[in-house]
Amino acid sequence: MSEFLDQLRRVNGDVLHDPATRALYSADASNYRHVPQVVLRPKSIDAVVEAVAVAAAHGVPITSRGAGTSIAGNACGTGLVIDFSRYLNAVEIDGDRATVQPGAVLDRVNALATPFLFGPDPSTHSRCTVGGMIGNNACGAHSVRWGKTSENVTRLDVLLPDGRRFRTDAPPELDLPTADPAWFPELSRRVSGYALDALPDLTKALVGTEGTCVVLLGAELKLVRAPERRILVVLGFADTYDAADQVVALRELPVLAVEGIDEALVRAVRQRPELPPGRSWLFVEVSDHHTAKQAARISRHHLIIEDAAHQRALWRIREDGAGLTTRTPDGGEAWSGWEDAAVPPENLGRYLREFDALLSRHGRRGITYGHYGEGCLHVRIDFDLAHGYRAFLEDAADLVVAHGGSLSGEHGDGQARSELLTRMYPPAAIKAFGRFKAAFDPRNLLNPGRIVDPLPLDADLRVVVAPPRIPTRAEFAADTRRCVGVGKCLNTKGGVMCPSYRVTKEEKHSTRGRARLLFEMLTGDVIRKGWRSAEVRDALDLCLACKGCKRDCPVDVDMAAYKAEFLHHHYKWRVRPAAHYSMGWLPLWLRLGFVHRLATRFRRLGGIAPERELPVPARRTLQQLFRRTNQGGTRVLLFPDTFTNRFEPRIGLDAANVLTHLGYQVDLPKPTVCCGLTWHSTGQFGVAERVLRRTARILRPWTSTGTPVVGLEPSCTSFLRNEAQKLTDDSDVKLLANSMRTFAEQIEQDLPQAVGSGKALVQIHCHQYADLGFVADRNVFETAGVDATVLDSGCCGLAGNFGFEKGHYEVSMACAEQGLLPAVRETEAQVVADGFSCRTQIRHGSAKEPVHLATVIASTLGLVSKET
Template sequence: MSELSDRLAAEVSGDVLTDPTSRAVYSTDASNFRHVPAVVVRPRTLDDVLATVALAVEHGVPITNRGAGTSIAGNSAGPGVVLDFARYLDRVVEVDPDRRLAVVQPGAVLDRLNAAAAPHGLLFGPDPSTHSRCTLGGMIGNNACGAHSVAWGKTGENVEALDVLLPDGTRFDTRTPPALGLPEVDPAWFPALGRRVSGYALDALPDLTRALVGTEGTCVTVLGATVKLVEAPRRRVLAVLGFADTYDAADNVMALREHDVLALEGIDAGMVAVVRQRTPDSPALALLPPGVSWLFVECRDEGTAQRVASIAPSSVVVTSPARQRLLWRIREDGAGLATRTVDGTEAWSGWEDAAVPPERLGAYLREFDALLAGHGRRGLTYGHYGEGCVHVRIDFDLASGYRAFLEDAADLVVAHGGSISGEHGDGQARSELLPRMYPPAAIEAFGRFKAAFDPGNLMNPGRIVDPLPLDADLRVLVAPARIPTRTALALHADGGDFASATRRCVGVGKCLNTSGGVMCPSYRATGEEQHSTRGRARLLFEMLNGEVVRDGWRSTEVRDALDLCLGCKGCKRDCPVDVDMATYKAEFLHQHYKGRRRPVAHYSMGWLPLWLRLGLVNRLTSRFPRLAGLASERRMPTVAKRSFRATFRRVKSSGPEVLLFTDTFTNHFEPSIGHDAAAVLTHLGESVRIPNRTVCCGLTLMSTGQLGLARKVLRRTARILRRYTGAGVPVVGLEPSCTAFLRSDALELAGDDPHVAALAAATRTFAEHVEPSLEGVAGTGKAIVQTHCHQYAELGFDADRALLAKAGVTAEVLDAGCCGLAGNFGFERGHYEVSMAVAEQALLPAVRAADADTAVVADGFSCRTQVREGSDAEPVHSATVLARALGLRD
C-alpha cells in the first residue's frame, strides 16, 4: 500500500490522504458498517480519476466511489481506495433548458443542480431527504428516489446518459457502448414494482444507462452524467391527513393515488413523539391535525388538496410555503430522528427501506409489526407510502438476533411481491438476502453482468454480487471502546457514556449543508470532512477504539480536528440526533489536558473574568496579544472605564423584584446595555436588583475544558444567588451565551447541586421576561437581526421576534449561521482566517447591504464584536432598541 500511495501522490493532482484522521473520517457512511480505507483520493480532475483507477487496478486494490457518504446500506465505505468526488468534481457543467437536460460532474450536489435549473422553471425530479448534500453520482449509484417519485420516478428514469470508466481504462458514453457480452434476461425474474432497486436492473436492457443506474459502484466509475429535467410545479399545496393508526393511513394510499399528487409520504406517532420530546416548541407540531398517523400529500393546486383532505377523518390544507417547510422538516429528518426512541434507546438501520406494491402496504405493515413483536423489537416506521416504500429504524441487539430478523423480514416482503430495497440499494446490509428475492438464474445473471465490466472484482466488491455477510463489519462490534468512557460532564442524554454520545452520529450528513441553519460553520469555511460535526464524531468514535486514532484522550488528531470547532452549538439544534459537539469538545479538552500544561489561550480567554476583575485585560490585549495566545490580526474590544456594577444605581420600587445577571461581557465591556435593560424593567414597574457580589456562569472555563474550575465558579454563583432563586425571583440574562449556559450546560456541569438546578429554572432571556408585559410601543424602524448561536440552539427566538414587533421594529431575522467569532474561538491565534470566512458567508454581506437607517440588532457580545470587525455598522442589543422606543435614552 505504501507503493500505491507513493505512486498516487506522484501522479494525482488532487489530495492523496493516508493519515489516521482521513482514514477514520472515511471509515463508514450512514450505515452500520465500518471499513477503514487504505487511502482516500479526492481527485481534482478527471485525469486524476483515470490515474487512480489505473493504479488501484495495477496493485489489485479495491475501489469505492463516494459522494456525500450518506449511503444507509453500506455502499460507500471500503477497505482499499476511496474516491471522494464531492470535494472538487462538483460542478453543474451545463443546463440546457430547451432540451431539458443538464450535464453534471459526479460530485455535484442535488440542491446546486436545482438552483441552476430553477431560473428556467425546471428541476431534477428525484429528491432524497439528503438533497442539500447528496451528490448526483451517489444518487446514480443508489438509484435514489425521494418523496416525489410518485410524480417523477427514480433516478434511473431521469438519466439520459452516463460518462463511465471501466477498470481496464475503457471510457465510453452509455448511449454508444462497446461490445460487452451482457447476459440474457428473463423479465419474469423481476417483480412489477416501481420502487424495486434491489439487484441489477437487467430488465432495463438494452438501455445500458438505466441498467447501470443503481449498480452501487460495482461495475463502473461514473465520470459525469447527462440528466433529465422536469417542469417545476408553479404552486405546491400540502394536505396533511390524520388517521387513527398507521394501517388506516396505508389502506387509503390507493384512493389518494387516484388524484394528481406530487408526493404521498407517511409518518407515525412514534416519530412525532420523538420530535415533541426533542423540540417541544416546534411550530410544526401545532400544524398537525388530530391523529396518530399522518399522510403528507403534496398537490399542484388547492382544489386537489381539498379533495384529498376529504378522504381522512381529520386534515389540514397548508398553502403557506413557510409552514409547508416546517412540516416537511419532520419527514426529512426522519433518518436521524428515528435513531433514538423516546426513552433514549438506540435504533439502527439494517432493514431500512423495503418496498411492496402500494396496494399491499396496509397488509404488509400489519404483518411487519407482528414480525417486530415476535422478535421482541420496536421500530419507528415512516416513508414513501405512495410507492409502498417503508423506512424503519429498529432497536436491534446487533450482537444477537440481527441476522434472524433480516432473513424473516426479507421473506415477508417477498411474500407481498416486494423488494428488499426500495431506495438506498443493497450494499452490505441486504446483498446477502438477494437469493431470497430472485431465482438462481437471476443471481447468476447478476454475476455475469458485473463480470462484463469488472472481471477482476475490484469495483466495490462484496455488494450485490458475492456479497459480504450482512452481520459482519458492524462498527459497534468490530470497533468497541477500549478506554474508559465515563465522563466528567453528566451527558444526561447518554447516561454519562461518551461512547454512546459518539454513536449518536449515524452519518446522515446534515452538517454538510452549506446554507441555512447554523451547523456546521467550520465545515462551511474549510470544506474538510474532519471539520464537520460528522467527521469529528467519527474521530471521537475511533479514538475510543484506538485502532486507527491512537493515544486515546491524548490524541493529537482529535485535538486538531476539534481546534476549529467554534463551540457554536448549532449541531445541538440542527443535527436530527442532537449531537452536541461543543459539549464533547469541552469533555475532550478536560481529559486531554488533565495534569498537563494547557495552551496559553486557555488561561488568557478561559480566565477572562478574573483578568477583567484585576484590571489586566487592556494591558494584555494591547501590548502582549501573541504572548496571550490571541490573534494579532483582530482588533480587541476595549474594557469600559467603569463597569455596570460600579455605575448601577437601584431605583426604589414597590414592584416585583427581578435580578439582572451581571455577566462578564455586559459588566466590563458594554455596561450601557445593562443600564438600558434596567431602565426598561423599571419602566415596566419592576424592582431591579443585581447580585451583591461579582458572579460568573463559568462558560469561558467550560469552553476551554477547565471543568473543575468551571464547576466551582458555577456553584459559587448559584450560592450567591440562592437568596433570589429560592424566593422565586426571576433571573434575567442579557448575554445569550451566558443565559443559555445557565439554562442548559450548567445542568451538565453541576446539575446535582440544588442551587444550580434552581438557578437554571429561574433564568430567562430579556425578551422572555419583558415581552409578555409589554404593550405596543409607538416606535418605528427597520432592523436586521443576528441570532446568537447558543440562543438558537438552547433558548429559541420567538419571544425576541415578538418583542421587536411590539417595539414597532420591522425586523428581518437573518438566516446567516454563526457570526464566526463564537466566544474565545475568533480571538485565539490561528483562528482569525476561519472566523472571518464564516462571517463573510452571510452575516457581513447582509450587514453591509443594509440601508443606513436599518439597525443591526445582535444580543450576543461575540456577534456585535464580529460585526464591528468586518463592517462600519454599530450593532445594538435589543434592550437598547426597546429603551430607545420607550424614550428612555437617546
C-alpha cells in the same frame, strides 16, 4: 502498499492516507465500518482514469463515494476510496438536459436548472451527489410523479477497471446475460439486485449498480419542468394502517407526492407543527386547487397549506426522519439495516400490520414513515446488533417477498441486504447477476462484497467494534455513536451548523467528521493515542463551539460539549495553549484590571490573533453604576455577566430601566459573579465548576425564593440554564438553572403594545439559537412595533474565544462574510445582536454600531441610559 502510494501520488488530486482521513472515511451513513488504505480526491476526470489504472495494477479494491450518506454500507471500502464530491462537481444546463460530473450536488443542479429540475429528490438533496444517486438509483418523495433516477438519466460516461471508457449509448461489445421477466416483482420501487430486465438499455441497467460494475465519470440527466404551484394537503388518520389503506385512492389523483408520517416521528421534533387531529398523517403534495380539494376528501381531518414557509416546516420533519428516528421515545438507540423495503402500494396496509407483528415477535420497536405513495417504508429499529440482528432481517426479507416487494426501495442493497437477495430472487437470477458484474469487472475490484458475492450482513458493524479502550463516561461513548452520518452538517446554507466546514469544505471540520474521529479515538485501532490524539485535537481546533449542531443536527450532536470534554482530558496535567490562560481566565483578568493595563502584553503572551483589536473595558462596571429603584414591585435579579458588567454596562442599565418601568423591583448582586463558561469551553472543568458553584451560592437568596434571574448575554444564560446542570449536581446550581430567563422572556407579557416603530436587522446568538429559542424575542419586537428581519446567516464567526485565538482570524472572518457582514453593510435598519461576540464581530467587520434588544426597547420607551 508503498509502491501503490508512490504511483498514486502522481495523480492530479489529494492523496490522503493519514490516520485521520482513513478514520473519517471508514463509514458512511450505515451501521458498517471499513477502514480504507487511502482516499483520493481527484481534481480531474483524467485523474480518476489514472487512479483506477494504478489501483487495478496493484489489485486494490475501488469504492466510489459522493456525500457518504449511503445507508446500506454502499460507500465505504477497505482499499482506494475515490471522493468525487470535493472537486468533480461541474454542471452544464442545456434546456431540459443537464450534463454533470459525479460530485455535483442535487440542490445545486436544480438551482442552475430553473425553471426545470431533476425529478428524483432524496431527503438528503442539500448535500447528496448525483453520482451517489445514480449508484443507488435514488428516488425521493416525488417518485410518484417523476420516477426513479434510472428513469431520468439518458446517458452515462463510465470507466472499467481494465481502462476502457465509454458512453452507455454507444457501449463496446459486452457478454451480458439475458433475463427472465418472471424473476422481477412488478413494483416501481424495486432497486434490489441488478435491473437486468432493463436491458438492452445499458443506461438504465447500470443505474443502481452501487459502484460494483463501473466507475461513473459523468452523466446526462433529463430534467422536468418545475410545477408553477405547490399545495400541501395534510390528512390525519387514527393510525398508520388507516393512512396506508388510503394510498391507492390517492394514487388515482395527479399527485406529486404522498408521504406517511407517524406520531412518534412528530414527537421527536422540538416544536410540534400544526397538524390535523390524528396519530398518523399523509402529506399529499399537489399542483392545483381542484386536486387539493379531492385529496382533502380522503380524510375528515385535513389541512390545505399554501404558505411556502409552513410547507417547508412540515417537510423538514420528513427530511430529518433518518436522524430523528435514531432515538426511540425512551431515549434508546435505533439503527438502520432494515429501513428501506417496498411493496406494491395496494399491499402497504396489510404489510404494515404484519411488519409490526414481526417486530413484536422479535421484541423490537421501530418508528415507521416513508414514501407511502410508492409503498416504500422507512424504519429504524432498536436492534441489539450483537444478538438477533440476522434472524430479524431474514424474517423481514421473507415477509416483504411474500407481499411481492423489494428488499430495498431506494437505498440499495449494500452490505445490509445483499446477502438476503437469495430470498428475493431465484438461483438463476443470482447467477445472472454474477455474469452481469463479471462482464464489466471480472476481477471483482469495484466495491466488492455488495450485490454479488456479498459480505455477511452482520459483519463489520461499527457500533459493536469494541468497547472503548480509554477511560470515559458511558454517556460520552454513546454520544460518539449518536452521529449516523446522514450529513446534514454538509449543508452550506440555512441554519448555523457547521460554520468552519462551510469555510474549509473539509470533512474533518464537519460535525459528522468530528463525531467520527471521536468514535475512532475510543475504538483505538486507527486513532491510537486516546485523549492525547493530535488528530482529534486538530479537527476540533476549528470547532467554534457555536452549538449550531445541537439545534440543526437531527440527532442532536452537541460538538461544543464534546470538544469541551476532549480538551478537559487532552490537557489534563499538561501545559495548555496560551489562549486557554488568557481568554479562558478572562473574567479573572478583567476583575484584576490586567486586560486594560497590559493590553499589548496580554495580546502577545495570551495567544491572541494580532489582527484583532481587544475590546476596551468600560471605566465603571454595571455593578458600580447600578442604583436600585421601585422598591414596591415584583423582584427580579439582573445577572451581571462578565461581558455586560465589564464592557457594556449601558446594556444592563437599559434593561434595568425597562424592567423598572414595567413595575419590577430590579436587584443586582454586589459580589462579582460569573457562570464559568470561558473555563468550561476551554476544558477547564474543575475551575468552571468552582466558579459556577460560588455564583450559585451567592444568588441563593433570590433563587431559593423563586425570583427570576434575567440574563442579558445569551451564551451565559444558555450555559446556566442547560450545561451547568451537566457539570455538577449542586442543588444551588439547579435552582439557578430553573430561575434563568432571557430579557425577552421576562418582559414579553408586560410590554405595552406598539410603543415604537422602525426596522431592525437581527443576528441571533448561536447559543440562543441552539438552546433558548427566539419566540419571545419575536413577540417583543412585534409588540414594540419594530419590523424585525432575522438573519439566516449562520454563526458570526467570533464565537467567544474562538475568533480571538491566534490562527483563527481568517476562518472567523470568512464565517462572517458568508452572510452576516454583507447583510449588515447593506442594511439601513438598526442592527440588533444580543451576543457580545456578535456585536464585536460586527464592529470589526463593518462601520455599524450594533445594539442589544434591551437598548431597542429602552429607546422605544424613552428610557435609554446616558451613563457609561
